[in-house]
Structure formats: structure tokens, C-alpha cells
Amino acid sequence: MECVRKLWFCAGHRIVGHENTCANAHGHNYTLYVHARNDNLDDIGRVIDFSVIKKKIGDWIDKYWDHTFIIYEKDEILMPISDKITINKKPFIATFNPTAENMANYLLKEVCPHILKTYSVTVTKIELWESENNKVITTL
Numbered sequence: 702m703e704c705v706r707k708l709w710f711c712a713g714h715r716i717v718g719h720e721n722t723c724a725n726a727h728g729h730n731y732t733l734y735v736h737a738r739n740d741n742l743d744d745i746g747r748v749i750d751f752s753v754i755k756k757k758i759g760d761w762i763d764k765y766w767d768h769t770f771i772i773y774e775k776d777e778i779l780m781p782i783s784d785k786i787t788i789n790k791k792p793f794i795a796t797f798n799p800t801a802e803n804m805a806n807y808l809l810k811e812v813c814p815h816i817l818k819t820y821s822v823t824v825t826k827i828e829l830w831e832s833e834n835n836k837v838i839t840t841l
Contacts, residue, residue: 702742703825706754708733710767714799717773726779729831733762735813736826749822757816771799805829805839
């Protein structure tokens with residue numbers, strides 16, 4: 702059985718090495734779908750309480766990605782000024798180029814397993830929409 706929780710966040714980024722305008726610093730209103738699977742439902746018949754995904758994954762998103770810049774650690778343009786880009790929140794310095802694909806993989810393979818390790822669920826799929834027209838899907 703699988704359940705899906707929808708989350709939203711706003712973030713800026715720049716794609717290092719992009720051949721078009723995404724090489725410029727810009728932002729998106731992201732929509733995120735977190736797919737969680739559990740082979741056994743809990744005592745009241747759930748995969749996991751939707752509010753757990755909202756709280757755990759949503760809090761991580763709010764803390765690290767929402768309303769800030771996601772900057773690749775090898776970005777020679779933004780890294781030198783990363784401490785001046787935001788006022789109230791530090792940018793998220795990523796070990797990956799912040800494409801939607803890499804962001805989705807990071808959530809699926811790094812963030813979700815760590816945050817939900819005490820729950821008997823596995824996040825099996827992440828859908829990350831950059832806009833109404835563009836989304837990526839990554840699965841285990």
C-alpha cells in the first residue's frame with residue numbers, strides 16, 4: 702500500500718553548466734509529492750499518518766530549501782557571494798548541481814530515509830514539479 706503527501710516550497714537556484722537561461726540565478730514555486738510505502742498497515746489501517754510526512758519532510762524543506770537559494774558547492778559564481786544572497790536564512794550548499802532531477806534524488810535517497818528511519822515506511826518515489834509544465838520523477 703502507498704500513500705502520497707503533497708508539499709510546496711519556493712527556492713532559487715542556478716544550474717551550473719546549463720546551455721540556456723537556467724544558467725542564471727532564478728527561482729521556482731515547487732510542488733513535491735512524497736510517495737510512502739508500507740507492506741503492513743498500522744493498527745488503525747494507515748500506511749503512515751499524512752501529518753507525519755507533512756511534519757517531518759515539510760519541516761526539513763522549510764528549514765533548508767524553502768525561501769532560500771540552493772547552491773552547488775562548485776558554483777564559481779554564487780559560492781563567493783553565498784553569504785550575501787539571503788538575509789534571514791543561509792543558502793543550502795549542495796553537493797550536487799541543483800537540477801530538479803538531482804534535488805528529487807537527494808530527497809529520495811538522503812533526506813527521506815534519514816528523517817523517516819524510525820517509521821516502518823519507505824519513500825519509494827518523489828515527484829518534483831518546477832512549474833505547471835515541468836516535473837521529474839525518481840523512484841527506488
